[in-house]
Amino acid sequence: MQWLQALPILISVVLGIGLTILQPGERKVRNAYIMGSVMLTAGLSFAAIIAAGMADTAPACTLVRFSSEFSISLRIDGCSMVYGAIVSALWPLITLYSLDYMSHEGHESRFFGFWIASFGVVLGIAFAEDFLTLYLFYELLTLVTLPLVMHFMDEKARYAGRKYVVYSLAGAAFAFIGIVFLLRYGTTLDFTYGGVLDLAKAAGNETTLWAVFVLTFFGFGVKAAIFPFGAWLPDASVAPTPVSALLHAVAVVKAGAFAVLRLIYFGFGTDFLRGSWAQYAVMTAAILTIIYGAARALRTPHLKRRLAFSTVSNLSYILFSLTLMTPAGLVGALAHMVYHAVVKITMFCCAGSIIQKSGREYIYEFEGLGRRMPVVFGTFTVSAFALIGVPPLGGFVGKWMICTAAVLSEDPWAYFGIGALILSTLLTTLYMMTIFVRAWFPVGTVDHEALSKIHDPGPAMTIPLMVLAAAGIVLALFSAPLIEFLQAVSLNTL
Amino acid sequence: MLLLPILLPIFGGVFVFREREEKTRNRLTLGLTVMTAVAAGILCALPEQSLRLMTIEGSLYLALQSDSLGKFFMVLISGIWLPVAVFAEPYLRHGGKGQQFQGFYTMTMGMLMGLALADNFVTLYMFFELMTLLTAPLVLHGGTPAARRAGLKYLGYSVFGAGMALAGYFFLSHFLTDQSFTGGGALNLPLAAAHRPLLLIVFLVMTIGFGAKAGMMPMQAWLPTAHPVAPAPASAVLSGVITKGGVLAIIRVTYYLFGAEFLRGSWAQYALIALALCTVFTGSMLALKEKSLKKRLAYSTVSQVSYVLFGLLLLSPGGVRGALLQMTFHALAKDTLFLAAGAIIVATNFTHVDQLAGIGKRMPRTMVCFSGAALSIIGIPPMSGFISKWYLASAALNFEVRALGYLGVAMLILSALMTAGYLLPIVVRGFFPGRDVLVERREVGPRMTAPMLVMSIAVLVLGLFPNGLQAWISTLLPQIF
Secondary structure, eight states, rough: GGGGGGGHHHHHHHHHHHHHHHOOOOOHHHHHHHHHHHHHHHHHHHHHHHHHHHSSSSEEEEEEEEESSEEEEEOOOHHHHHHHHHHHHHHHHHHHHHHHHHHGGGGGHHHHHHHHHHHHHHHHHHHBBBBHHHHHHHHHHHHHHHHHHHHTTSHHHHHHHHHHHHHHHHHHHHHHHHHHHHHBSSSSSSTTOOOOOOOOHTOOHHHHHHHHHHHHHHHTTTTTTTTTSOOOOHHHHGGHHHHHHHHIIIIHHHHHHHHHHHHIIIOOHHHHHHTHHHHHHHHHHHHHHHHHHHHHHHTTTTHHHHHHHHHHHHHHHHHHHHHTTSHHHHHHHHHHHHHHHHHHHHHHHHHHHHHHHOOOOOOGGGHHHHHHHHHHHHHHHHHHHHHHTTTTSHHHHHHHHHHHHHHHHTHHHHHHHHHHHHHHHHHHHHHHHHHHHHHOOOSSSSHHHHHTTTTOOOHHHHHHHHHHHHHHHHHHHHHHHHHHHHHHHHHOOO | OOOOOHHHHHHHHHHHHHHOOOOHHHHHHHHHHHHHHHHHHHHHSOOOOOEEEEEEEEEEEEEEEEHHHHHHHHHHHHOOOOOHHHHHHHOOOOHHHHHHHHHHHHHHHHHHHHHHHHHHHHHHHHHHHHHHHHHHHHHTTTTTTHHHHHHHHHHHHHHHHHHHHHHHHHHGGGGBBBBBBOOTOOBBBBHHHTTTHHHHHHHHHHHHHHTTTOOTTSSHHHHHHHHHSSSSSHHHHIIIIIHHHHHHHHHHHIIIIHHHHHHHHHHHHHHHHHHHHHHHHHHHHHHHHOBBBBHHHHHHHHHHHHHHHHHHHOOHHHHHHHHHHHHHHHHHHHHHHHHHHHHHHHHHHHBBBGGGHHHHHHHHHHHHHHHHHHHHTOOOSHHHHHHHHHHHHHEEEEETSSSHHHHHHHHHHHHHHHHHHHHHHHHHHHHOOOSSSSOOOOOOOHHHHHHHHHHHHHHHHHHOOOOOHHHHHHHHHHHHH
């Protein structure tokens, strides 16, 4: 039974490697193989999540045991379920989208091989039971997604890839320091709600441990693009759009946030950290990133880069909520993780369709595009409203939960975070409105001849778009059960 | 039933967008507006109702109710929206792109109805934001770079203002006994008394935030930018009704969440009164110096809506009475002025005050309406504006802090003088241009003059017979306090 948890991870890695070896020549066969593997992995992953949800205490699944302290083992808990479910729900949809999108880009077998393998690795991060496993999959994720970022293999892509690897590996190295200290001062490396630190051992060394925590936070924070280590993310937007959509809006960046979640709530423990200067240091960094990301987004005319900066800002909503170090903060972070994932992935897919169908990448080229691509810009507009935070759409619920948590924490420093969130709402409105206002309400003379050749993409692209947009709305409208579930997760009463 | 006036224009608006045939579209827009107004009217006749739409978490839920303030507001919206819709048809033929305008125009009405019917802050915030987002295309309508800048400025100010209010609410919600709007306030008083300084800051922030929409300083700058570039019907409703959306939100926050009792005599109240008075003065001052007609009217709105806020912030029944009267009369009169400005643009393309010499001979009907409305804005009896200003002044005289009350009255009188200074010359030079000016008669058609006439007659009639409205407000007041 507990092997079910390992199954999706192993199978998808094997299937991914299989694709790069087999290299099926026939397009139909390859597409069937890809869709089949992704669906199989997603199905298994959901099965594992549901099985874990049914069981009272999900048993751990140990893959490799090095010693009594070190092992590679998996166990699905509440947080794993949330992150695993987001990833497993979105991966098949985006695969459907990218089969069409990537059909003209070349080297599909290599691309989709790594694509399938990285699905498994992300699930590994989600299902990891202890810091060592998390670390292993975390490093693997960097390596397995690198070929996806560098797919085009031109000058820009290679530069972006190098930057991505250097940032991520360096960040992971910092994180490793933290894991060593956790081993030294903790009772176990397994994730334990409330922290693993042995307070007797830690007594007297608080300052060192806080410093180590800050290092580790920034180390994991690199993937979550925290200021000043987020520079790789906008550059990585040279990757093919499905990669930007799935990895740079959901899987990779949220893996960073997820690792921070594990670190704070299941590693050092909130009791140890709350009220320390370390908490204020990381909270300040998150607040600064919220504003920095949004301000840079406003000043970036390239659509995908703008979305990337918007991701930087929104990820720090999540990090800010995590640094509140209260159960309510955890709820806010998980809620925003869910809603932001759905919304941002939709927007990136729209961006991909725009770039592919019109060849225009800069927003000042979008004058009048709305009427030519109504589905794409329609879904984009709805998602933009959600991102801005117009109730009752998703972004608002996330923001609401975060701000409520910030108020409840009764920490005056967190009040600045609320201010930052409101300021970011304003900036989000401006950087989103300038995109679709141009598209719907063109100014000046519009080149109708050039526009007349542009139209909505085919159903393989528009269906995922509409499903995603609809999912975002439905998820937000019926978010009561989700929030209840997250609250149970945050109190570890699952 | 509660959903009807909200959903009708929203879904109807979709059809307005899709309808390319102009005549059908005009009929559809008018029909929808009338139907919404009727639905709102029926709702007003029915006893108070409430409806829980959805619950997400704890205090995060959407709910509607039709209390008497909401009803009052719905009638006001319907009364303005209809004539302006009639006016908009020929105006848009002149300007083009009617589909887009009428679609958004219709949908905005639904949002305003929702704003009036909102039962808690979250619902109010939702409709407030949607109203902002849907009215932005009305400002953007011109399709010029200036229009786009103005539209974004409008969005920025409104969204940031609403965001400030939302930030305040995060704090406030923990001190409320009841998340839904309750006349007299919903604060948990013993708990709130312990955190009074914090709550007063929250009140200040929320009021300034919503005040952005109502054109209160320090966030009034969007008004004079947005109005000149928007088409005249859009400026009319922006000035007449949308700014009142901000006022409504402030009423809800002040009287239905905090409660007058808690706020009375606090520094936050005095600070906000001072801000409102500053706005009254500065708005009039800037209007006096402004030469572009629509911009002058926009500054006038800045000044006049702050009369309303001043009345509200006095936190006395007399002040609220004056404020509600001023809100109604200003909406009617200012809309007439903006429509007249639009008619002048259609007939002559004049936008500047200096060009308007002799305009009264060219467009007598328009200018008669303009004059009537101008007199009301200044506050000359028997026009209705006089009555509202009378109540405001008498409420100010009864204010607990004498100095501030007298200052308020002085400001009102000063501002009235300045208002006369910036509106009367237009009228006087329009009708008596001197001998040298040659004029030919170029009146606009009846579809444009009729709405202006109706509204200016309403301004006069309500001034002569204010008893009905007065009685209605009298039944409303006990529910607010």
